[in-house]
Structure formats: structure tokens, C-alpha cells
Amino acid sequence: MKIGIVGATGYGGTELVRILSHHPHAEECILYSSSGEGNVYSEVYPHLTGLADQKLKPIDMNTIKHEIDIMFLAAPPGVSSELTPQLADAGIPVIDLSGDLRIQEPAEYEKWYKRTAAPKKVIHEAVYGLAELNQKQIQQAKLIANPGCFPTAVLLGLAPLARKKLLNESFVIVDAKTGVSGAGRKASMGTHFSELNDNFKIYKVNEHQHTPEIEQALNEWQPGLGPITFSAHLVPMTRGIMATMYTQLTTSDLSADDLHDLYSEFYQDSYFVRVRPKGQYPQTKEVYGSNFCDIAVTLDERTNRVTIVSVIDNLMKGAAGQAVQNFNLMNGWNEETGLTMTPIYP
Amino acid sequence: MKIGIVGATGYGGTELVRILSHHPHAEECILYSSSGEGNVYSEVYPHLTGLADQKLKPIDMNTIKHEIDIMFLAAPPGVSSELTPQLADAGIPVIDLSGDLRIQEPAEYEKWYKRTAAPKKVIHEAVYGLAELNQKQIQQAKLIANPGCFPTAVLLGLAPLARKKLLNESFVIVDAKTGVSGAGRKASMGTHFSELNDNFKIYKVNEHQHTPEIEQALNEWQPGLGPITFSAHLVPMTRGIMATMYTQLTTSDLSADDLHDLYSEFYQDSYFVRVRPKGQYPQTKEVYGSNFCDIAVTLDERTNRVTIVSVIDNLMKGAAGQAVQNFNLMNGWNEETGLTMTPIYP
Amino acid sequence: MKIGIVGATGYGGTELVRILSHHPHAEECILYSSSGEGNVYSEVYPHLTGLADQKLKPIDMNTIKHEIDIMFLAAPPGVSSELTPQLADAGIPVIDLSGDLRIQEPAEYEKWYKRTAAPKKVIHEAVYGLAELNQKQIQQAKLIANPGCFPTAVLLGLAPLARKKLLNESFVIVDAKTGVSGAGRKASMGTHFSELNDNFKIYKVNEHQHTPEIEQALNEWQPGLGPITFSAHLVPMTRGIMATMYTQLTTSDLSADDLHDLYSEFYQDSYFVRVRPKGQYPQTKEVYGSNFCDIAVTLDERTNRVTIVSVIDNLMKGAAGQAVQNFNLMNGWNEETGLTMTPIYP
């Protein structure tokens, strides 16, 4: 297949190029850019010297519709609202990595994103691409809203409980930590080395736009669940997300062992979710460069509270990796196709 | 005054040397070591070349009792249980930076530390040196149990609520993050650069020995409060602790503004605690190398939950800095004496 | 083929496992260990959970000789001196990643390594596995001395000049910088996070054991060349080596353009060496996780001096990657087989 990528100059985009250049069903990657058209891609990213020396092409729908079989949109907010209908008209399936199409309720989107929502029609056509949970719908989809990085880690961590209505709504606390690549390649004070190195900060307390995305999925699984509390922290590292989640169960019938079993069984057929042995906790580096989501769960008998730890590589399972996993599912291939890279350690 | 330090080869010890070498009432620092006796201190720590070229002396109580006016113990577990009674006999006040004397209930100590507790007599003589909260007792004390690094950040963050019985015991969640220097100077897999760099890990989930220390103080302030949930995380940075704390209030009468006012007033006379303006959150680097504890507090009206963020430099306010603050209080000096260093930024 | 690895618990060993687990001609990896026998490998390296759950086996030559078709030795100094003859007797080809077999002159080895040299017979059988330069001998070899990490970067950077006798012996200065993984997984003060983070240090000035390895190869290419000056520096990062090299040419007939052309032509058939366009300098991250060696060369007309910059991933092209490249050559396969991974960026 011929694959188009809009936004290849961003980190999500270049990670798509890394994956797809070794994907057995990807014949060619055509890279589109509004800002960098005409530039040689390996001059933008010299690590690709000799590997991706093609020029960036302008986003011209007349050409695009004859060139590609599927489009990945890894572009800033607003772009997919505009391009998705045109691509649909041209019959080209789309996997959108932005947050534009993830929130079903426009008012909710606008409240958290402080932007105009995409047209309702587009939003409603989009299938939420949380691959392990929505596999069937994804297989039928022509338009995927690829999940956010934090929601991927959080939802995979909470799904086994929410699906069984086990989350106690008195508190679901998500304390999330991310590497800096999640903020993209644009230079700003928020990505400035000297401001972040040997430093640890919290941001968007109770205001992070990934909150409604998490709540939307949780409420689908466990209707009526109240709001969660979500905080994001910035770790002086490049890649990786850890979500540490705290809650209580709605039942007292489950032992710590039962809880661990519940998780292991829930994910027993999911190649990319590795529930760790009891007592072992994952580190972000242990999934570095891979599409794995590693999870630990524990019930503390002293406090009767549950702690869940979930780690991903934010550019892989949290973005490009899951996008390719969705690409595989949409095409009826094994979800692991082209995604079996071993984590790089150390 | 002549000052003795046991354990000067550790990070807490060398931070004491840094502070005390500029303290107006510290005439001389005499450094004792069981492992390194005879070594020139600036060969152990070459950054002190020309500044601290004295030799490390053996721990010999016969000599010690004639040499010093006060002793700081920055030694591994077990040492202070042994030395403290001897120093007391010699009439030498002690500030102990270990965890040995902090837990009043020996069984509790032994459960969490998995070690034999210190003699009851010694424990009961020790005053818990949380300087902002126990100022009066510290001024009278001859023996200080200097607080742990995590408890300092956490307790300063929760004290305004606990003192007013405002913590809702249904959940008090503490998600703590620390730089690696908290693990000391001993080489191990847990302090290995390649294992920690560009990585983020969680450790001692529900098992951290600082938990009972936090609960003990909270229960003194708000009797009957149930257990807290505490997790520690390791950040790829050298210094700094952030504790992110989540709870609910026992009342619905306080607005977000009221809550912020409560904190500001609580700490209005505390030079070292800086309650940040509403909406501003502290970063660990903003207290780097200083004795400040910076705090933010917020009440989210959507969820009705409270988030408190507290940051310190673990080697300063979390160890040596607070020890010197206690030294000042014990001697009737202004608590800021020798501790007004500006944070180093960036 | 069935592949044996001794020393799989080290970083070089686990990188071999990462590569070989996707190598089309590697049927199975059998992992041997003297210290960790019986342990499950994915418990030593949890990033391999589900990917390499085999147990580590003892080093028992009676078993080994029936189990494997080739052996990679990624063990501490001394091990290969002992194992290599036994493996030769059993007819098993060996790729040795240690420094034991690289120095032809035992006295030279003993002077720099401060250890007894391997038996002469073994040393003389070993082919120096600098893949781009010694391709023919490698193809015939049964025993490979895989080059050191620094020598690989340095020799690929200097070979085009030395092969043409263009190095001016008045000075060849090599200022080398490495990430910390080069020091291995053993915990020590030299790999302690708090000692290295936000710090930069120089070590083994004029004493690094890779010096004679570099000089040996240079003198083979340009006989009579005098000693080089070599310094190693430790960078607070995990992976990557940059060698910055300074020299003068023996001729004044070459322009800056000529010099660049000389390099481009020298490596035109070498997939893994990427000579960068004139004026562009490689960064270590641009080869992260890959087997590339990226090189820049420049002649400064103001000073008439040449600067060469060469970067590799020390665990890949500097160790496991080049070892597999040699494995490919020994077996008559394309040298790129199983080694085409794209650098991970950012």
C-alpha cells in the first residue's frame, strides 16, 4: 500500500516513518507538509540520511487522491477537521493522531480544548482507536481517532476494572508523568533544555484536555462513573509515560491475587499489553521504542486501596505505534505486523 | 561552636559541610567516619579542594567528648541508636538525620524498617524536628530526630489541613517523586546511571518506611485519621522532591480562595515555606540548593477534590538544611541563620 | 542457526539478544552465564518479559558443543582466553567482544591492560573484525576479535587518511566522548547516577587501553606512524560515542572539497558508514539504536588543520551490531542482514 503522512516533520510523524519503512505492507511513504514543502526530509531529520531522502510535498488534495491508499494525519489541531472530509470524499481511509475527533460531545471538546469542535458528522464517523478494547469497530472503520498518549496508558490501566464496574467513584486519581517529546518539536519555554533538565514539574492540574477523553471511555464501560482527577507531570527524559492510578473497588470480595488474575486474564490475548508478575512494577525505559503497554496492579490490604501502574512509550503505543496497530486491524492483518520491535534497553 | 559530623562522606554529610562552612556560629567542623578514617576529606570530595582539606577522624567517644559542642549524625541506620546515649552522657546535643529515632512506636518501626528499633528511652527523648511545626519543643531539645525527606515535603503540604481536622480520611493519596541523591552515595543497581537515565520508575509501593512517619504526625494533628496511601517514584535528576497529594475536605464550606488563604496564613511567619500565588505551581529546580519548601494548593470545583503540591531540595530542607534550621532553633538563633542561600537556577 | 551467548546479562549481551531475536538466520539464542545460571532472563531484564523468558544456562562445554553453531562471547576480560581454545576444539566459530584478542603484541596488551595476555596461538588466529576494512579476512575467519567501541569510531574516521598515508604524524589527537553504558552494568562510583548526572568528566588520559588497538590498525595502514594522543570523556547520557579527531595532512595538494570527496568515495559501498554532506556534523542520537557510523570531515583553510567527527552507538556499531555484521560476513550473507533498524529519534 502507498501511505500518506501529513505532519511528518513532527515527532509523531517521524516515528510513523520509522515504523512504516519496515512494515511489510507499506510499499512507499509519501510525506506531506504545509510548512516544509520542498525540503528534503533527511535534512529535517538527519538521522534518516540515506533512509528517507524524499522531498516533502505540499498538501494538495488533487494530487493526494491519486497517490495514496491511506492517510495518517499527525498534524496540529484543526488540520484534521479540514482534511478528513476531503479525504473521505476521495475514498481514502484516515488515521488521525490529533485530539480533534476523539470527543463525541462538541461542547465538552470546546470547554477543554478552548477551540471550535470539528463538524459533528466527522466526529461521529470516527472510531476511537484504542486497539485492545475496540478491535471490532476498528476493523470496520474508515476513520480512526487515534487515542491520546495519556488516555492510552490510563485506559489500558483502568479498563479491566471499569469493564467490570469495579471502580469506586469516590475517587479515581490519575497521577501521570510524561517525557518531553510529548510536547512536540516546536521550541518553547516549555521544551527548553535548561528549564527542564534536572527539574520536575507539574502542569495543567485539573485542566488537561485528555481528561474528558478518559472520562468518556470510562463512562462507556462503567456508566454513571463520576469525574476523575488528573494531573500531568513533566519528567526530564525524552520518551515514556507512566500513569500511577489510585482507586478503591466497589466490592470487597476480591483479594489481591484475584485482582491480579483479573488483569492477567483480561489481557491474555493482547500481545502488546504485558501484565507484570505480582510485585513487579514496570519502568518507562522497559518499553522504550516499542509498542508495549506494561501494567502492574496491587491491592494494599492495609488501606484497602488499589494502585495501578501503566507505562508506554508515548510516541509508540501513545501515538505512532498504536496508529499502525489500527492500520493493521483496519486491513485485516495481524495487529503485530511491523510492530514487534524489542524495547531498547538500556 | 565546634561541630562534629558523623557520616561526612555521605551526601547529607557533605551538604552539612557546605552549609556549616559559611555559618556564622560554626567555628570548626570536625568530621568523623568509621569507614574512611585517615582520608583527606577533599580527596573524597574533590569539589572541596582547598576548602575542606582536613582528615577524617575515627569515631572515638573519648576524644569526641572534648572536641565538639554539638553532633550531627548523618550515618546509616543503627549508628545513632548506638552513639546517641554515649553523646547524651557526655552532655553533647545531637541532631540525628537517620530514621532511627523518628517512630515513637517500636513495633511500627520494626514492621516498616525491618530492623530492631532503638531503645525506648532514646526514642522518647528525641524531638521530631519538623521545624515549622514543632518550633517550641525543638528550642528545648537536646536530641533531634530530623525528619525524612519525603515526610518533610508531605507534612508541610498537609499540616494546614490536618491541624484544622480538614482531611477526609476516605482518601489521602501521596504520589511522591524524588531525585536520585536521596538514595545516597553507595553504588548499586538502584543508583546506576544507565538504569535510571531517560527512565522513570516507581518503587516501594505501599511499603515505604516513610509512611508511618507521615501517619504519626498527621494523627497527632488530626487524631483518628486513617492510613494514607504513599508511593515513591525515582526521577532521572540528582536533587529535588515533589509530593503531589490528593484528598477531599471534611467540609464543603471552604471555597478555593478560602483554601488558598488558609495556607497563606498558616505559613505567613515561616520564612522557608513559600505558598505560591493561586494558579502557580512550584518546580523542584526552583528550590535547588536552598532550604525552601514551596507549596501550591487547589480545590477543583468540578471534582470537589483538593490537590496539594509541595517541593523541596531533598538534601537541604529534606536533610542537612532542616538539620541546621534545628541547630539554629536549639541555640536560640534566628532560624534563617546561615540558610539564606538563593536557589540555583537554572 | 543456533546461537550461543556468554555474558548475556551484560549490556553488550542483551543488545545481541535484541538484534538476534529478529535476525532471519538466528533460529534460537541460548544464553550462558557463570554468575546468573538458573535465572530467568526476563527477570534480569524485565523489558524482555514475554520475549526472552528462557533460563540462563551454566557454561558447560560438554553441553555447549552440541547445542550451538556459533558463540558470541560478551564476557569480562579473561573469559575468552579460556573459552576460545575449547570452542575451537569443538569446531564452533567464535565472535569475541572482549579486548583479549585484539592486540597482536602480548607485551603491549599487558602494558595497557595490566593483565596477562591470551595465548599467542589464540591471538594470532583471531581476525580483527573491523567490518568495513577487513571484510575479506572476516569472511574466512573462525575467530573474530570484535573491535572496541572507541577504536571502531576512531578507525572508521581515520582509515581514509591512513590508508592513503595522509596522516601527519606531528599530531593525531583523538578527543573521545562516550555515554555511560560503555562502562557496563556493574554498579560502581564510576556509574553512579548522582556522580555523573549534570556532570562531565575526563578519564584515563593517555592511559586508555583502546590506544594500542587504534595505533596497531593505523600502523598497519600507514606504517611508521607515531603514537597518537587519546583522551576519553564521560557524557551524562546512556548510549553514543563521538570521537573528535584533529590532525594535519602530509600533503598540501588536497582542498577541503577533495578531502570530502576522498571520504565519500572511500565509503561509497559501505552501507553502515554515512559520510555526511559537507558542512553537516553528526550527533550521537542520530545513530541511536542503529549500526550506523556517521562521519564528517573538514579542512580548515585558516589553520590548515583537519577535523574529523565520527559517531556510533557504542552498544551497536561499537559492540553487538558490529558483532552481528561480522556474523553475517562469516556466513556469506549480506552484511546488513538483521541490522537495518532505523535510528530512534528523538
Place this chain on the structure above:
Amino acid sequence: MKIGIVGATGYGGTELVRILSHHPHAEECILYSSSGEGNVYSEVYPHLTGLADQKLKPIDMNTIKHEIDIMFLAAPPGVSSELTPQLADAGIPVIDLSGDLRIQEPAEYEKWYKRTAAPKKVIHEAVYGLAELNQKQIQQAKLIANPGCFPTAVLLGLAPLARKKLLNESFVIVDAKTGVSGAGRKASMGTHFSELNDNFKIYKVNEHQHTPEIEQALNEWQPGLGPITFSAHLVPMTRGIMATMYTQLTTSDLSADDLHDLYSEFYQDSYFVRVRPKGQYPQTKEVYGSNFCDIAVTLDERTNRVTIVSVIDNLMKGAAGQAVQNFNLMNGWNEETGLTMTPIYP
């Protein structure tokens, strides 16, 4: 004295504030800014909350001339050319931290800086503030050109040789490494965390604007010395510079011990230069936050080449610290006044 600072929002500026807020002769710091006027300084730098809550003032010479006794200029290129003559007219001494006034030859400045040079009159009035070497002229000066960060490390490292005409001009190679704070606070791809973290890069090879500053001083000390070779590298750390320098001596009469003695004697009265014991090499962190320059020198008998290692904190001895040292000298105070802070380690 009342002290003015232009450019307080930059890193050099905030380091001046840190030092001067504890300087015994600094009564008040008045902060001027063209871009940030009206802003509260501690909102720009929250680590100064409660410590520097004054507002930034506009740069209005009519006011300035009545407000301050001395001006520190820590501003971008071009500003000092404009302000210095006006401050001179008002009789206000100036310490300029920019590169504008350091190069005596305008054509040389314009070639390397690619900007118009400052007026000749201003340049010629400026005394080059390399405090250890130019002490006498600094004591008489009204206008100081404070040295660049790299030149400070390099010149202190080479001065003992150059002053004795011992540098062999066949090669003086300077391989310099710096932390990222040297690039200032402006956000750019060159200071982007994800681009720099776990990465090591070289930049401005043979083109760095600090080259002529170094050559100018060396040629003053050892007239006729030819050009040096200078390369800058960026280390993933915030603060610190190491310059590794390679050369040969013009004599063969000096042994390694003689050479070390020469350095020790040369700096025996310089508080801020610490020549390390023979065989010990300084690390950048060992001067972190302090005004020290630590130096090692070695003569390798095998190669007959000399290696000199010099480290500083680029924001202290390489900028604000040396500026205050010059401030002390200009006013006849002890050069250490307000500058005796111990390096922060770890």
C-alpha cells in the same frame, strides 16, 4: 552601592542577582529590561519568590543616571555598543558581559561575529576582564569587557604556558564542551530538550566567535603564535564547561613534574584557580554554582604532548561570577568578596 543590571531576564542576569543579593557592598539591585518592563521579576523567575519581587524598569538613561553607581550589562549583542557611551557620559562604570567590546580589531570582530563592530573609542577604553591575568588594569578600569565563557576556561588553562612562550605553534587544539545554559534562555531548536537530551553534538567547528578572543590574548602573551583550532560541543547538562587542550612545548627541558609545578606556582595567589594535584582531573560538577576554575595539566612522556583540562561553571566564572570579581577589583575590595560559595555537589 546601588547596582543596575540590564538583561536580568537572561541566565547571566539572574545569576548576577543571585550573587549580588548576598554581596556585602551591594545595597540594592535595580533591574532594567527592554522586553519585560513592568513585569515582576519573581514572576519571570519564580525561584526568586519573596527574594526579588521588584518590577523590571525600562531602560531610560535619564532615570538610570540618578539611580545607580555601576551598571552590569548582560544583554544581547549590540546593546552595549549603544548604552556604554551614554553610561560613560553619566560617569557610571560599566561591566559588559557581551562579546561586543572584547575584540580590539573591528575587522576581526566583524568577520567572526558577522555584525558591525562597536565604535573604536568604546572598544579601546574597555579593559579585558580576565581577572587573574589583568588584575592591575581592571583595578583602574571604568569599563570592563567581561570575558566569554569558553575563553575564560581556555585562557586560564593556557596562560602559564603562553606567558612563558612555551606553546608550540605547530598545534594548539582546544576541544571545548559546554552545558546548554551557555546558549541562553531563548527557546530554539538548539535548546530544545528532546533534541539535546541523551545526545551529544558538535557545533561551530572552526567558526566559533570565541576563537579570536582566545587568539588575541594568547598573542599578547606569546607574540607571533599562530592560529589555534577550536571546536565547541554541547553536553546534555545545564551548567559547566570543560576545555580539553592539546599542545606541545617549545622546550624539551621540562619534565612532567616541572610542568605541574609551573602551573601550581603560576596560580599560587589566585583563590579562584585550583590547580589539581598531579594525576587528578577536575569534573564540571566540582565547580557547580561557584567561581572556581579547576585545572589539571599533564605531559605524556610516550607522545611528548601536553594535555590541559580546565573546568568552570559557565554562568559563574564564565559570566556573572567573574563580572562580580571584576566589580570587586574595580572597587579595591578583596576579589573573593561575595564569591566564596562552595560548589554544590552532587
